[in-house]
Amino acid sequence: MRLVLLGPPGAGKGTQSRRLQNTYNILQLSTGDMLRAEVSSGSELGRKVAEIMDAGKLVSDELIIKMISRRIELDDCKNGFILDGFPRTTPQAEALDKVLSEKNMRLDHVIELMADDEAMVKRITGRYSCTNCGAGYHDAYQQPNNAGTCDKCGGTDFIRRADDTAETVRSRLLAYHKQTAPIVTYYGEKGMLKSIDGMADIDEVTKKLKEIIG
Numbered sequence: 001m002r003l004v005l006l007g008p009p010g011a012g013k014g015t016q017s018r019r020l021q022n023t024y025n026i027l028q029l030s031t032g033d034m035l036r037a038e039v040s041s042g043s044e045l046g047r048k049v050a051e052i053m054d055a056g057k058l059v060s061d062e063l064i065i066k067m068i069s070r071r072i073e074l075d076d077c078k079n080g081f082i083l084d085g086f087p088r089t090t091p092q093a094e095a096l097d098k099v100l101s102e103k104n105m106r107l108d109h110v111i112e113l114m115a116d117d118e119a120m121v122k123r124i125t126g127r128y129s130c131t132n133c134g135a136g137y138h139d140a141y142q143q144p145n146n147a148g149t150c151d152k153c154g155g156t157d158f159i160r161r162a163d164d165t166a167e168t169v170r171s172r173l174l175a176y177h178k179q180t181a182p183i184v185t186y187y188g189e190k191g192m193l194k195s196i197d198g199m200a201d202i203d204e205v206t207k208k209l210k211e212i213i214g
Contacts, residue, residue: 001026001080001213002105004087006184007113008176009169010124011198012205016113017084019206024213026080029071031064038067045070065095073103080108093183110187111212113198113205117173124169131157 001024005013017028038046039053045067052059064086072081087093100106126139132155137143144151150158187193196208 001109002100002107003080003082003213004107004110004187005082005084005113006110006180006187007198008115008117008120008180009172010120011113011115012202013084013113015202016205016209017082020082020209020213023210024080026082027076028082028084029068029077029086031068031085034067034071035059035064061089061092061095065092065099068096069099069103072105087183088180090183090186093186107192109194109213110192111209112184112193112195114195115198117170119199120173121166121169124164125166127164128158128160130155131159 003020003026005017007013014028014030017030020026021028035049035053039050040046045063049059049063049067052063068083068086071077083096087096097107122140123138126141127136128138129136130150130153133150133153135150135152137158149156184193184195194212196205196212198205200208
């Protein structure tokens with residue numbers, strides 16, 4: 001089973017990917033994680049990626065596609081995978097189709113998590129996590145049972161991501177609408193797209209995803 005999850009920052013793609021990974025025994029593939037792993041491996045591709053990232057530049061579509069092409073051939077992807085964070089643009093979607101076709105693979109589902117921009121700003125800016133174990137919390141939706149104490153490890157130190165500010169989130173959302181939203185049309189025209197309400201309760205979103213996947 002091969003899936004692509006689409007949606008703006010904060011729509012819950014990562015959370016839902018992890019749930020689907022556990023349910024269907026398929027691997028969540030985050031481009032960010034793959035880039036870091038490639039750099040750590042010391043491979044020729046990893047060295048190229050490191051040079052680009054160290055220079056503060058964006059990794060090209062060509063290199064990302066090459067990385068994904070290699071990654072999906074590994075044994076842990078034999079049951080399938082979920083692409084989280086890729087493709088982000090129509091050219092990337094087209095390149096992905098080409099790579100899969102060359103490997104006699106295809107996407108089974110492309111699912112969009114729809115969300116309201118201002119709700120996303122509230123959702124993202126309210127996030128914080130335990131510095132000790134990484135457990136996630138939220139000002140409005142998920143606070144620790146005992147204020148100031150992590151439910152999982154008992155830690156008392158918490159942190160917020162530096163880029164989880166309203167201004168930065170709105171900028172990321174704008175970039176999403178300009179670059180990524182057009183691939184919703186791309187997959188829609190191919191008859192592959194399904195859309196669900198990403199603003200629903202987390203369990204309800206998981207239920208809808210499973211209904212689509214079967």
